[in-house]
Amino acid sequence: MSLRLYDTAARAVREFVPLEPGRASLYLCGATVQAAPHVGHIRSGVCFDVLTRWLVARGYAVTFCRNVTDIDDKILAKAALEGRPWWAVTAHYEREFAWAYDVLGCLPPTVEPRATGHVPEMIELMDTLIAGGHAYPVDGDVYFDVSSYPAYGALSGQRPDQMQPAADSEGDTRKRDPRDFALWKAAKPGEPSWPTPWGRGRPGWHLECSAMAGKYLGPSFDIHGGGLDLVFPHHENEIAQSRSAGGEFARYWVHNAWVTTSGEKMSKSLGNSLLVREVVKRVRPVELRYYLTAAHYRSMIEFSFEALEETAVGYRRIEGFLARARERLAPGEVTGADLSSARPPEFDAAMDDDLGVPQALAVVHETVRQGNAALAAGELAAVRRAYAQVLAMTDVLGVNPYAAPWDERSALDGAATGRWRTIVDDLVAARIAERAAARAAKDFAAADRIRDALREAGIDLVDEPDGTRWTLAEPS
RNA sequence: GGUGGCGUGGCCGAGAGGCGAGGCAACGGCCUGCAAAGCCGUGUACGCGGGUUCAAAUCCCGCCGCCACCUCCA
Structure with missing residues (x-):
């Protein structure tokens, strides 16, 4: 069996067949660095970290590109609010995100490009789109002509004639059609800007991802990911731009569900943000990661500290077995290269099935149970096997207590060194x-x-x- | 108005036509000075109403309730 993934564009689970055998390329829409990351933001990072780890475990050489959006309206608004330069705001929150990714054990991406570092690539892309009749400049703005791309709406299932007009399009006479979207925004006084053939201005939100994905992954690549709420308009617009410019673009679209609190989507506007920095004061980071990982990535998580604590107890059970097994086994038996290949077939089958982490965790717990029984019976060969299996499985999920970054932090670690x-x-x-x-x-x-x-x-x-x-x- | 999703035992959370995933909690037992952990055992769950089928949580029809997206969103 090979990996199957739910492709939003196909609305179905599809077998993953990479563009190049043995290689997988992945683009993830990362953070707009205008505020500190909350649990919902970081879930996206964790979900795609698990995907990346699984691709690696399955033998793929993975190129993982996760961008940083470091210029947009909200950043400028935040800068005005905080009374400091926009670049100080983005640097600050970019560090906050980097810290959060790290503290939750997300492996660093292959490349993490910033929007502002790719203005020449954006200009090139706009040139191509304008030349091809897909975009038009107006007074320093550049708009994408939605009517020039007949498949517009295919990803999200939207029909352009049924869509509500954009809130900001009223009275905007510069767009030919209210559904056209800005690739580039003309400079306003006091705003940061970059020179272009159409005058000074700054990037529109959607353009950067097309430009950066194209630069680092090429005109065709395997997987494009992001939160479910990016499907429309962001990803729809990316597709329109990139395909109109001649590329195939992403071949699979993978979207994670969000985290809610009290049944509502977590967002700053609701004032119910649960910042990662605050949450990890109350639970160990590995437990937060386990909680976020344990639900299927396409299921909504209704966040509560009660549910988090309860799930953490289950994780401690895994840690407890590992710690006891480690004490019982000889030092040479608790490390070794063979450990990584020790996953039970049922685990792999679950992961191959659209990252079925919940079922995969059932295999982990079943193995822990067997391991505990073996421990009680003094059957060391069985203990050794279960130990290696649990280690290998938790490794794939990024919650192996003896792997970085948890190895020095695990509170239940009965065998930490130092x-x-x-x-x-x-x-x-x-x-x-x-x-x-x-x-x-x-x-x-x-x-x-x-x-x-x-x-x-x-x-x-x-x-x-x-x-x-x-x-x-x-x-x- | 358009698009998509969800509703599973006390709780969390998988599954998608046929032997009741898993975890947490609870109860009984083993072990134990006690505690904790661990092991063994205990559950007649699938929003409601119809239908299809030998068989439906799973398929079909109709309801009810909740949520998200439709140019700020992870």
Whole structure:
């Protein structure tokens, strides 16, 4: 079986056949860097990180391009509001996004181009479109002529004659048709601008993605991704531009669903943003990632801290098994190249089926259950197998507690390395020994005092058949 | 007006014609000084009404409810 993906354009699951065997090219509409990322923004990053990881796991050489939109109306408005230059605003929020992607374990894209760095490519594209009769300049603006592209609306299922006229088109006599969209906006006083054959101005939103996708991935590439709300108009317009300029453009369109709170789409206008920076103060980043990953990427997530906590308990179960297995196995058995190929076939089948992460996680949990049973029975060969499988599977999902960036951060990690770990291990071992003596003497009050004191210090003690283990307590 | 989606047990969340995914919670048991963890076991769920079928959560028809997109959106 090979990978199948739901293609928005086809409204069906299609077998993924890359343009070039063994290679996959992917463009993702990244952030407009005008505010700090909330959970909904980062879900997109996480979804496509899982897709990328799965393509890599399936042996594809992946070229992943995720753009940064660093010029648009909202950025200019934000700059005015914050009283600092627009480029200071974009630099600031670009760092916020980079931090959020990193803290949630999203692998860095192959290339992360900025819109403002690709004005020459945009001018070239507009030249081509104007020459081909698909665009027209008016007083420094450049508009795309929707009527010149008969397939307009095919991606989103919109029929141009049924669409509501754009809110900003009233009284706008420069457009030939209210549905035409701006490729380029003429400079207004005080706004940043770049020189073009049609006068100074700045990029329209849609043009940049066509220009950058073309530059880095070529006129044809495999997958174009983004949030569901980008289907129309953004992706529709990208298609119109790029195809009118002669390219095939994206061959598969993949869209992730959004995150809602209280049944409403998360957005700044509703004032219910859950900033990544705030959420990871309440839960570990890996748990937020697990929560965002656990739902199918095309299902809406109704965000709540209660649901997040509950899901996190399930993740801790996985971590718990891994930590116990790791202690039981010989050091040479817990690392090794063969671990990556240890995924159960059912897991791969689930992932191949339009990234069926929920089913894939069912395989993970089933393996954990078997592993725990093997641990209890002392069947080390089975423990080793389950350990390798769980590691390989969590790796694909980006939640392997022993892989970057979680390896140094995992609160439940019973085997993390490093000097602090060694030091704490020695100190706690002494207290565990004291407590063992107390228990042997049936002085349970003394034994419980030691356990309570350690708990107070943030260390949980767990008695197991072959001894007492300690873990860092979950922050409460 | 146009387009698309959703409704599954106490909760989260898959599945898309035929043996009840998985997790969380709950209950019973094993283990245990206690606790925790772990293991074993326990559920007659698919918005409503019709229909097709040997068989429907899944297909068809009609309703009801919720949500999103239609030039700011991840």
